[in-house]
Every structure is written in structure tokens, then in C-alpha cells.
């Protein structure tokens with residue numbers, strides 16, 4: 001190859017880089033910029049009225065698990081924080097389980113409709129997306145509160161005499177999140193079931209499998225990519241949910257999202273809020289990796 | 304002589320799809336007995352109800368009326384997973400998430416057979432269909448012929464009483480199809496399992512089967528050995544569907560039939576108008592002026608060792624005669640030649656409608 005050709009080649013490479021520069025700049029600043037700022041803030045000292053003072057301090061990170069006693073200044077394990085973390089994980093896992101339990105039959109129903117009707121059912125599933133999240137959550141509030149639709153109907157029907165208290169409990173948060181995130185479970189499940197070859201059901205029955213075993217040994221393993229995608233799409237935003245626990249859980253039943261918001265608001269502890277955000281990010285990423293690994297392990301024959 | 308026991312039987316089976324005016328009668332009062340250990344073929348044109356009959360036997364459909372019996376026992380309402388009957392599906396329907404060996408093991412595992420037995424049977428099946436090196440492959444990595452063999456091994460592994468095969472070879476190219484025909488026949492003989500094989504290919508049916516049921520429009524037209532069906536077709540449909548046939552109409556006086564061209568043949572038939580059938584290879588060309596019924600050669604079609612002569616009788620009836628090509632010793636009768644033909648009495652079949 002002549003040196004002229006090499007030069008032309010190099011020039012082309014350079015101009016390609018130059019052309020993609022704007023995109024790279026946007027990517028760097030929009031994606032990693034804020035993250036880096038959050039990371040930096042987590043190592044700083046909280047300012048008196050919010051904000052940060054540019055002094056290196058690990059108390060944000062320590063504050064995730066420990067609190068300083070306001071009287072003697074000693075550090076002790078923060079039970080309240082652990083309760084919030086545990087509630088967040090528990091509610092997110094339960095939300096994922098509930099949306100799967102409701103979403104799977106729903107997705108199956110839609111996927112087995114005649115092709116013409118499917119668009120209609122999918123449209124119904126996506127309708128809630130057209131409304132603001134806050135409004136949807138307030139609507140749920142309207143249904144489940146003490147004088148709400150559910151309790152008044154049940155009392156009117158004579159099933160109960162006193163309203164059942166759901167609002168401002170973990171159950172309320174769970175109902176709200178399951179409702180809000182259900183479409184995120186149904187859509188990937190539908191895509192997977194839609195690709196499923198229904199003739200395999202007959203092959204399963206023909207080879208002595210009961211209905212339950214056809215479900216466990218044929219359907220679930222084949223639609224697994226859809227289950228994984230749906231679970232991730234529901235679990236991740238559930239863990240960081242903010243609006244739903246705020247509106248339906250009242251002030252008390254906080255989840256991590258509310259707890260982080262608190263640090264940037266009334267708590268005036270930006271480094272702690274930043275450290276919590278980073279922790280959430282890392283925990284979610286590690287959890288996803290472990291989950292996807294574990295879910296794919298069964299695929300490997302004799303593995 | 305003791306009768307071979309009956310493996311599976313359909314008694315007055317009727318199957319309708321849909322209701323009222325749009326109802327389709329896919330099977331209309333079908334009764335058939337399939338003997339234990341035989342290679343039984345359902346042969347008929349597309350849409351005649353072959354798959355429907357197979358699905359009634361497998362249990363995927365229940366008959367609108369009538370019964371299905373397995374070894375004399377009524378299984379009409381037994382679900383497919385409770386029937387000792389397995390199917391080789393036209394589309395193979397292999398499990399894409401399982402390896403070849405796991406596919407073959409599936410039925411055995413669902414029957415809760417002991418692990419050691421499952422492993423031994425899978426190994427035996429892999430050897431039977433010559434797929435040992437492929438045991439751990441995914442089924443999507445196999446060729447069509449190999450997938451076909453996995454489907455066979457999977458269905459044979461639980462040693463069913465009856466194996467159902469719905470046009471299993473139709474997706475294969477000609478050469479592979481011929482190989483698989485031999486392979487299937489070998490598997491059936493080695494395992495001794497009753498095979499119910501569906502095809503619309505008459506040649507496939509004739510070469511492979513012990514007995515054939517010819518179906519059309521939801522009815523069984525005739526059941527018999529390939530030789531019976533070919534040489535003694537029961538009616539016009541069977542005669543025309545299996546191989547090539549000449550039809551000649553005439554009038555019977557009980558012992559003689561007078562044909563349209565005035566010639567008479569000594570055939571016993573009910574009095575009145577009758578249809579006679581004769582295969583092209585049984586039409587004798589007596590020679591260019593050797594007597595017999597006069598006929599004109601309308602055209603000739605050369606097939607190598609054989610030549611088909613398309614002849615016209617004096618009343619205009621078309622008759623095809625197959626004879627050896629002149630090079631192989633046949634008579635040289637070019638287009639336009641006048642020949643005489645004879646129709647051997649024992650080759651003439653009287654057809655019911």
C-alpha cells in the first residue's frame with residue numbers, strides 16, 4: 001500500500017471521528033456528566049441550607065447505614081434506613097411477582113386472539129400510558145381510600161360494615177405499583193408468546209405431559225426471554241419509585257426514591273442523597289447481572 | 304387362521320367443524336380397523352379428512368359422534384397425554400429449547416420413567432435413527448432430514464401402541480424422501496409398532512404400506528393391500544386416484560358388455576350401463592394390422608424404456624396404452640398409425656360409482 005493511500009485512509013478516519021464528535025459530546029455530557037456530579041457530591045460535606053461544601057467527607061457514604069446520635073455524636077446502625085431498603089426491595093419483588101401473575105394470562109389471552117383483534121387489546125393495555133402518572137395514582141387513591149369506590153361499594157353490598165383501611169399502607173403502594181407497571185410486563189410477555197409456536201403444545205400433550213407440565217416444561221422455558229425482559233422493566237423502576245409510594249403510602253411508608261428526595265429537600269443532606277443514588281444504581285446493576293446469569297443458566301443442555 | 308388383533312379402530316366416526324350453514328363435515332361416518340403391527344396408510348387428496356382422522360386417534364379432537372377404540376377399549380374421551388399413541392407432526396414440532404437427546408427423552412420423563420431407563424432408551428433411539436453424534440445439538444442446528452429423524456425418535460422412544468405420522472416426508476426433497484421412505488419402513492419392521500401413515504402421494508402409499516385406506520370427501524372409499532387397491536379398485540375415484548386408468552362405458556347384458564364402439568367383451572356385470580376400468584400397461588397392442596379393436600394413434604409420449612400411446616377408438620373414446628419402447632422390443636406405432644388393441648378380460652374391472 002502506498003503512503004498516499006495510507007494518508008487518505010487516515011484522513012477518512014479522522015473526518016469520521018470529527019463527524020461523530022457532536023454525538024459523542026452529547027453522550028459524554030448527558031449520560032456520564034450528571035453521574036459524575038452525583039458521584040463527586042457523595043464525597044463532599046453537606047451545606048447548612050442544602051447544597052454542598054467542597055470539603056472531602058465520607059459521612060455521606062457512612063450515612064447510608066449509620067446515623068450520628070445528635071446528643072453524643074456517636075455513630076449507630078440506622079434501623080430506619082434498613083427498614084426503607086428492605087421495604088423497597090420487598091415491594092419491588094412483590095410488584096414484579098404480581099404483574100407477572102396477572103400479566104402472563106393477559107399476554108397469553110391477547111396473543112391467542114385472532115390477528116385482527118390483537119391490536120385492539122394491545123391498545124387497551126397501553127391506554128394508561130396516555131395519562132400522567134400522578135393522575136393515575138391519584139385515581140387509584142380515589143378507588144381504595146376509606147370513603148372510596150371500593151369501600152363504599154363493599155359496605156353498600158353488605159360485605160363489610162367498616163371500611164377496610166388500605167390507603168397509606170404497603171398494600172396501597174403495592175396495588176398502585178402493580179397497576180402502573182403492569183403494561184411493562186404484558187408487552188414483552190406478549191412479544192414472546194406471540195412468537196411461541198402453539199403446535200408445541202400439542203407435541204407436549206402428545207408426549208404424556210399434563211397441562212401444568214406443558215406450562216412448566218415447554219411454555220415457560222421458551223418464553224423466558226420475555227419473562228426476563230418484563231421482570232427487569234418492572235423491577236427496576238419499582239425499586240426507584242417515587243410518585244406511587246408518595247401518594248398512596250402517605251409520608252410514612254417511604255421507599256428509596258422518597259428517601260433520596262428527602263435528603264435533597266428537608267433533610268438538607270445532599271452527599272447522603274448522592275451516595276444513596278449511587279448505591280441504588282450499583283445494586284440494580286449487580287442484581288440484573290446476577291439475575292440474567294442465573295436465568296440463562298438452565299438453557300445450556302447438560303450445563 | 305387366527306385374525307391379527309386390532310390395534311386401533313374408528314367406529315362410525317363423524318367430525319363436523321363449525322355450526323349450522325357453515326358446518327364442514329370433515330369425516331362422515333368413517334369406520335376402519337387397523338391391525339396390530341401393520342403399516343397402515345391413509346391416502347387421499349388434500350382436504351379429504353386424513354389429518355382429522357389422525358387427530359381423533361391422537362386425541363386432539365373428539366368426534367362429533369362415533370367412537371375410537373384402542374385395543375378394543377373405548378378411548379374416545381381420553382385426553383392425548385393419557386393415550387399410548389404418539390405423533391410425528393408434519394411440522395416436526397421439535398422443542399427448540401431442548402437438545403436432540405432432551406427432545407427424545409421428553410416423553411419418557413413425562414411418564415416418570417427411571418433416569419437410567421430414560422438414558423438407555425435415548426441412547427438406543429439415537430442409534431436407531433443414526434444421530435448419536437448430534438445428541439447434544441440444538442434442533443435448530445440440524446438439517447430437515449435430521450430434524451425428521453429426531454421427531455421420529457422422540458415419538459418412538461416411549462414405545463407407543465400406535466405411531467401416527469401426518470405427511471412426515473412432504474417437506475423433504477425427492478432424494479431425501481426416498482431415503483426416508485426406506486428408513487421409515489425399516490423402523491416400523493424393527494420396532495414392530497403399528498404405524499398409521501398419512502400421505503397424498505399414491506406412489507409413497509403403494510411402496511410402503513401393508514394396507515391402504517383410500518379417502519375422499521370425508522369417506523373411506525376402499526381399504527386393502529396395495530395390490531388390491533391397484534388391481535381391483537372399488538370405484539371410479541379409487542381407480543383414477545391410484546395410478547393411471549382408462550375408463551370405458553358400455554352396456555351389460557349380465558355376461559357380456561357391449562362398448563361404445565360396438566365391440567363386446569366377456570365380463571360379468573350387473574345389467575344396464577356400466578363403467579369398466581383398465582390400466583394402460585394392460586392394454587395390448589395387437590399390431591398394425593393384427594386384429595382387435597381398431598384404434599388410431601393420436602400421439603405418443605416417450606418415457607425411456609416405456610412409451611405411452613394415446614389412442615382413439617372408432618367412437619372417439621380415448622385410451623392410453625403403455626408398452627415397451629420400440630428399441631426395447633415394442634411395436635413401432637408412430638402418430639397417425641392404425642393399430643388393433645385387445646383388452647384382456649381378467650384385467651378389466653367393473654366399477655361401482
Ligand SMILES: Nc1ncnc2c1ncn2[C@@H]1O[C@H](COP(=O)(O)OP(=O)(O)O)[C@@H](O)[C@H]1O
Pocket residue numbers: 320321327328329347348349350351352353354355356
Ligand atoms: N379446525 C378446523 N376448523 C374448521 N374446518 C376444519 C378444521 N380442521 C379441518 N377442517 C376442514 O375439514 C376438512 C378436512 O381437513 P383435513 O382433515 O385437514 O384434511 P387432509 O388432512 O386430508 O388434507 C377440510 O375441509 C378442512 O377445511
Ligand SMILES: [Mg+2]
Pocket residue numbers: 350353354355
Ligand atoms: Mg392434512
